[in-house]
Amino acid sequence: MGESLPSGAQHHSDALRKPVKTLRVKMALLGSSGVGKSSLAIRFSKDQFSSTSPTVGCAYFTRMVHLSDVTFRFEIWDTAGQEKYHSITPLYYRGAHAVLLVYDISKRETFVRAQVWLKELEKQYIAGSTVIWLVGNKADLDTDRQVSTREGQSLANERGLFFMETSALSGDQVSELLLAIAHRVNECIGEQQGGLSEWQEPTLVDLRHPGRFNPFGYCCKVGP
Amino acid sequence: MERANHQEGEAQGVRICDPPSESNPPADTLATSLSLLGNHMFPDPVERLGSTTVSRDDPANSSDVTAEEPSVDAEPPSNQLMKLETEDTETSESQPVVSAQPADRGTEDAAADNDQNDSGEFVVAMLAKAKLEEQGIGVKGRSSPLLEAGTQESPTFTSHRDEDVTADSWRQHRKHVFVLSEAGKPIYSRYGSEEALSSTMGVMMALVSFVQSSDNIIRSVYSEEHTVVFLQKGPLVLVCVSSSRQSEQQLRGELMYVYYQIISMLTQASISRIFEHKKNYDLRRLLAGSEKILDGLLNLVDSDPSFLLAAVHCLPLASSLRDSLSQILQKAITPNLVFSILIAKNQLLTIVQEKTVIEDTRLEPADVHLLLNLIGASSAFQAGEIWTPICLPLFNPDCYFYAYISYLDPPDCTVCLLLLSTDKEAFYAVAECKRKIEEAMETQNSLSLIAKAQSYSVSQVGVSDLRHFMYKPFDVPDNYRQLTQFTSPEMEAPYGSEEEKMRLLDLYRYMHSRIHSTSRPLKLIYHVAERETLLAWVTSKFELYTCFSPLVTKACAITAITKLLRWIKKEEDRLFIRYPPKYSTTPNPSKSSRGGKSDQQDSTDNGFLSLL
Ligand SMILES: Nc1nc2c(ncn2[C@@H]2O[C@H](COP(=O)(O)OP(=O)(O)OP(=O)(O)O)[C@@H](O)[C@H]2O)c(=O)[nH]1
Ligand SMILES: [Mg+2]
Numbered sequence: 077m078g079e080s081l082p083s084g085a086q087h088h089s090d091a092l093r094k095p096v097k098t099l100r101v102k103m104a105l106l107g108s109s110g111v112g113k114s115s116l117a118i119r120f121s122k123d124q125f126s127s128t129s130p131t132v133g134c135a136y137f138t139r140m141v142h143l144s145d146v147t148f149r150f151e152i153w154d155t156a157g158q159e160k161y162h163s164i165t166p167l168y169y170r171g172a173h174a175v176l177l178v179y180d181i182s183k184r185e186t187f188v189r190a191q192v193w194l195k196e197l198e199k200q201y202i203a204g205s206t207v208i209w210l211v212g213n214k215a216d217l218d219t220d221r222q223v224s225t226r227e228g229q230s231l232a233n234e235r236g237l238f239f240m241e242t243s244a245l246s247g248d249q250v251s252e253l254l255l256a257i258a259h260r261v262n263e264c265i266g267e268q269q270g271g272l273s274e275w276q277e278p279t280l281v282d283l284r285h286p287g288r289f290n291p292f293g294y295c296c297k298v299g300p
Numbered sequence: 301m302e303r304a305n306h307q308e309g310e311a312q313g314v315r316i317c318d319p320p321s322e323s324n325p326p327a328d329t330l331a332t333s334l335s336l337l338g339n340h341m342f343p344d345p346v347e348r349l350g351s352t353t354v355s356r357d358d359p360a361n362s363s364d365v366t367a368e369e370p371s372v373d374a375e376p377p378s379n380q381l382m383k384l385e386t387e388d389t390e391t392s393e394s395q396p397v398v399s400a401q402p403a404d405r406g407t408e409d410a411a412a413d414n415d416q417n418d419s420g421e422f423v424v425a426m427l428a429k430a431k432l433e434e435q436g437i438g439v440k441g442r443s444s445p446l447l448e449a450g451t452q453e454s455p456t457f458t459s460h461r462d463e464d465v466t467a468d469s470w471r472q473h474r475k476h477v478f479v480l481s482e483a484g485k486p487i488y489s490r491y492g493s494e495e496a497l498s499s500t501m502g503v504m505m506a507l508v509s510f511v512q513s514s515d516n517i518i519r520s521v522y523s524e525e526h527t528v529v530f531l532q533k534g535p536l537v538l539v540c541v542s543s544s545r546q547s548e549q550q551l552r553g554e555l556m557y558v559y560y561q562i563i564s565m566l567t568q569a570s571i572s573r574i575f576e577h578k579k580n581y582d583l584r585r586l587l588a589g590s591e592k593i594l595d596g597l598l599n600l601v602d603s604d605p606s607f608l609l610a611a612v613h614c615l616p617l618a619s620s621l622r623d624s625l626s627q628i629l630q631k632a633i634t635p636n637l638v639f640s641i642l643i644a645k646n647q648l649l650t651i652v653q654e655k656t657v658i659e660d661t662r663l664e665p666a667d668v669h670l671l672l673n674l675i676g677a678s679s680a681f682q683a684g685e686i687w688t689p690i691c692l693p694l695f696n697p698d699c700y701f702y703a704y705i706s707y708l709d710p711p712d713c714t715v716c717l718l719l720l721s722t723d724k725e726a727f728y729a730v731a732e733c734k735r736k737i738e739e740a741m742e743t744q745n746s747l748s749l750i751a752k753a754q755s756y757s758v759s760q761v762g763v764s765d766l767r768h769f770m771y772k773p774f775d776v777p778d779n780y781r782q783l784t785q786f787t788s789p790e791m792e793a794p795y796g797s798e799e800e801k802m803r804l805l806d807l808y809r810y811m812h813s814r815i816h817s818t819s820r821p822l823k824l825i826y827h828v829a830e831r832e833t834l835l836a837w838v839t840s841k842f843e844l845y846t847c848f849s850p851l852v853t854k855a856c857a858i859t860a861i862t863k864l865l866r867w868i869k870k871e872e873d874r875l876f877i878r879y880p881p882k883y884s885t886t887p888n889p890s891k892s893s894r895g896g897k898s899d900q901q902d903s904t905d906n907g908f909l910s911l912l
Contacts, residue, residue: 109589118683129680130589133688133703136727154684160565160586164689167724 098140098147099272101261104169106193107178108186109157112213115244116178117154120254125245131156134168141258146266148258149275166200173265173272174207174257179228181212181241182220187228194235205271207260212241215248476541477558477598483580487536487587488558490598520548531555534568535575536583544806547813550608554601557666560693561597564670565590567691569698596677600669605805608812609843611772611786612665615647617753619873624744626650626881632736635885636723638701639663640733643716644750646676648877651783655882664694665784671703675716681705682713685734687727690720704730708738709747758789761867763860765852767832768795768804770845771868773876787868787875794831804832808845811836815843826854835861 105113114128114135121137137152153168155161169175177193179186190210197208210232212223225241232239238260242249265271479488521528529551531538538555563571566586574581587594601607617625629640629652638657642649651663670693675681689700704719704727717737719730741747758768772786795804807829814822815838827834833848835857846864848857868875 114680114683121684126683127679128683129592129678131686132674132678132680132705133686133690135680135684135686136731137684156688158589160588160590161688164724168687 096142096145096147098149098275099266100275101148101150101174101258101272102153102172103150103174103176103257104153104155104172105176105178106155106165106169106190106197107157107176107211108180108183108189109159111157111178111180111183111186112244113157113176113178114154116176116211116213116242116250117152119244119247119250120150120152123247123251125247130158133161133164139254141254143258143262146262148261148272150254150258169197170200172206173261174209175201176209176211176257177237178211178213179223180214180217181223181228182214182217184222187212187223191231194237204264204268207238207257207264209238209240209253209257211253212239213244215241216243216245474542474544475598475602476539477555478539478541479558479562480537480539481575481579481581481583482532482535482537485580485582487583488562488591488594490595520551527551529555531559533559534572535579536562536571544809546809547817549816549818550809550813553610554598554607557597557601557607557669558594560666561594561670561673562587563693563697564667564674564691565593567698567700568693593674593677597670597673600673600676603801603805605770605788605808606665606669606786608805608809609770609772609786610665611784612648612668613786613788614875614877615644615649615753616756616787616871616874617649617750619878621746621749621753622650622877625741625746625750626652628737628740628744628746630881630883631740632733633883633885634721634726634729634733636721636726637719637730637733637885638722639718639720640737640883641668641671641718641720643672643675643718644753645714646672648672649715649750649753650877650881652881652883655884661695663692663783667692667694668783671718675705675718681716682707682710685731687730689724692720700724702726702730704734706734708741715747715750755790757792760789761864763863765848765856766846766860766864767849768792768847769864770808771864772843774841774843782879783877785876804847807832807834807847808836811845826857833857837861 105117107113109130114131115125117135117137118124118126118128121139131154133156135154137154139150139152141148141150153172155165155168175197177190177197179190181187194208194210197206201208210228212225212228228241229239231237238256240249240253240256242253244250261272473491475490477488477490478486480486519530525543527540527542527544527546527548529540529542529548531540531552533556536559538558540551540555542551544551571583574583574586604613606613625642629642629650632640638654640652642651648668651668653663671690674690680686684706686703686705688703688705690703691697691700701720701722702724704717704721706717707713708715708717717734719733721730758766768789768791770786770788772784774784791801791804795801807827811825811827811834814825815836822836823838825834825836827836828850830850832850833852835844835846835848837844837846844861844865846857846861848860852860872878
């Protein structure tokens with residue numbers, strides 16, 4: 077490949093050369109403002125923790141995850157929790173293969189809010205096309221805890237969600253979470269016909285067909 | 301106080317009727333004009349210190365004569381314009397210098413206010429000082445029940461600003477800005493929490509609705525220390541309480557920016573719909589987290605003359621570099637992409653626009669200001685690629701664009717790319733444009749070239765007495781439909797400190813208000829201030845504000861300005877974005893014939909009503 081790569085691309089396209097396929101996984105983070113969605117997303121994509129401002133609209137990140145037989149390119153849609161964005165949030169999570177419902181273990185109202193999000197999701201999603209995780213973040217704030225681990229776990233069990241407590245601050249359980257999601261997605265969706273689309277390095281092809289790029293989010297079973 | 305120093309020379313506004321047309325070379329015109337100054341010094345207008353006025357619109361122009369006659373003093377009934385002028389002359393006596401406000405006034409205030417322990421009373425007292433009752437508005441008799449209307453307020457969100465609104469320091473802020481709903485619900489306050497201020501807002505709303513009930517719209521209230529300006533936009537009421545000595549028009553313009561920034565987040569249509577359904581809706585729910593953006597806007601309004609001039613300031617750049625950047629943007633396009641904007645250090649590098657869009661409308665400076673403020677006010681854009689709805693209120697107040705925002709030089713985050721599309725589904729296509737732009741910039745080494753670009757020093761002009769200037773060319777056929785821009789050097793010594801910067805800006809604001817006075821607009825002002833001499837000049841081709849060292853002679857000023865204009869002419873390709881390039885995205889059948897406007901947004905999508 078003689079072409080130069082876009083300077084910002086963190087991921088080389090050697091994946092294309094290997095027998096291992098690279099599949100695109102759309103993942104959305106939902107939850108109240110301030111629970112740490114962006115902090116988790118930044119952990120996922122760069123394994124860093126930096127100070128954040130409330131997200132404006134939605135922030136998009138990517139991250140490659142290699143499993144033994146497949147590579148996933150996680151396309152992470154970190155939505156804004158502020159109320160003014162609620163009406164457009166479906167634009168961002170529509171067609172997601174994985175959804176993280178994030179709450180802050182030190183703020184009960186964010187746990188309540190996560191359940192409201194869940195209700196909204198349930199209206200739209202079709203079983204088998206999306207894996208949903210309930211994520212109690214800020215686990216480092218154990219002394220201020222308002223939602224017990226057991227409570228989170230039992231809500232998850234009740235509603236058929238996966239559950240994990242994380243700390244974006246310390247990094248605790250963050251990469252474990254991402255890996256677990258990758259495995260679940262692989263089991264639940266990856267095997268299905270047309271469940272996940274293949275990732276192509278766009279540099280070569282799309283320069284000449286700017287309008288043809290087919291956004292992948294719309295091939296999913298979840299309708300708008 | 302500083303007043304003693306301002307002799308007549310200082311108020312030498314001279315109206316030059318029918319200025320010589322453009323056929324005269326600028327320098328001649330100026331020389332002629334200046335020579336007039338010596339012979340036609342206008343005596344100081346009658347001193348009217350201490351007079352307070354209330355001006356209103358009377359849309360019905362009704363027979364409500366008494367309400368139309370607010371003057372306390374012996375002046376004949378004057379229209380609003382004349383009152384503005386009154387304010388103007390007051391201003392020229394106590395020069396609009398910030399430093400005129402400290403110690404004395406502070407103690408005065410403290411003495412007068414020492415029995416107040418509530419921000420609401422502050423406003424009441426302030427309004428009382430403005431002798432409202434005596435002006436035929438008659439708030440006096442009815443005030444109490446109305447005042448109480450706003451005092452009970454359900455606690456909702458706790459605001460992060462915990463400034464004590466009962467403290468003197470709160471009162472002494474130079475410029476307060478409040479936003480409230482027509483029902484008197486607090487929406488935003490620049491200082492202190494809206495919650496703690498609910499009674500204040502109630503008072504203001506009472507005032508507004510009272511005046512409305514008699515078919516008038518309250519516009520402004522003047523007292524000795526403060527100007528209070530009201531602006532009603534749809535269901536929102538914006539109030540500015542300022543001791544900055546700016547003109548009413550300027551303060552109103554600033555309130556418009558605040559309104560537009562709110563619109564840019566929520567759209568006018570949504571706000572109207574929300575309040576149609578629920579009159580006492582608490583809009584803070586939707587603005588929660590955006591206070592920083594409004595705070596940032598107000599700080600910029602105070603410190604950046606772009607807002608005063610309603611023009612955009614671009615980063616000076618070799619025209620070859622700017623052209624190559626524009627070409628890069630022009631090549632990276634996709635259907636429904638309408639604006640590609642490149643920003644460095646919070647200043648414009650270039651803007652490229654879709655062809656059909658520019659035929660219809662052009663990008664207004666105010667919309668650019670709002671975008672720049674949004675990006676500058678939040679670090680949210682520094683991580684990831686942002687895809688967010690955003691409304692450009694002057695372009696179309698009711699629709700959203702979808703903005704792709706990403707910095708091109710992480711982790712420094714100084715060069716920012718902004719791509720505006722009318723298609724909310726276009727993220728991947730637009731992100732692909734960014735990658736092309738990034739790649740092309742890499743090939744041309746653009747980032748390091750941009751990094752070298754910087755504002756210029758006034759010393760480059762090579763005129764010894766010239767300390768600073770602002771030059772705004774007008775929209776003449778020459779640069780047709782171009783984004784209105786201005787150019788200005790860095791503020792350097794003696795305007796290096798924040799206080800001195802502000803003092804110079806205040807002088808400019810004062811000159812600007814004189815030039816743009818609706819009652820007595822001036823073409824040329826030569827203003828001998830205490831520590832500098834200013835000259836403001838407006839022609840059909842440009843608006844120019846210059847600041848000289850205090851001892852400059854008129855002759856020197858003339859020569860200086862001639863030189864300056866020549867220098868600008870020579871440098872204009874570097875100082876301005878010339879002939880903004882356009883592109884044409886592939887024809888798109890879904891685009892309506894009227895084109896341009898983001899009319900593909902279905903209105904249901906940006907409605908917040910589902911949440912009410
Ligand atoms: N103690 C602790 N603080 C955290 C953790 N994760 C995030 N924070 C802090 O919580 C605050 C909010 O974090 P964000 O990541 O911006 O929250 P968000 O969910 O993205 O908020 P919105 O974008 O407004 O929806 C920041 O000050 C973070 O530093 C965590 O695991 N532990
Ligand atoms: Mg966030």
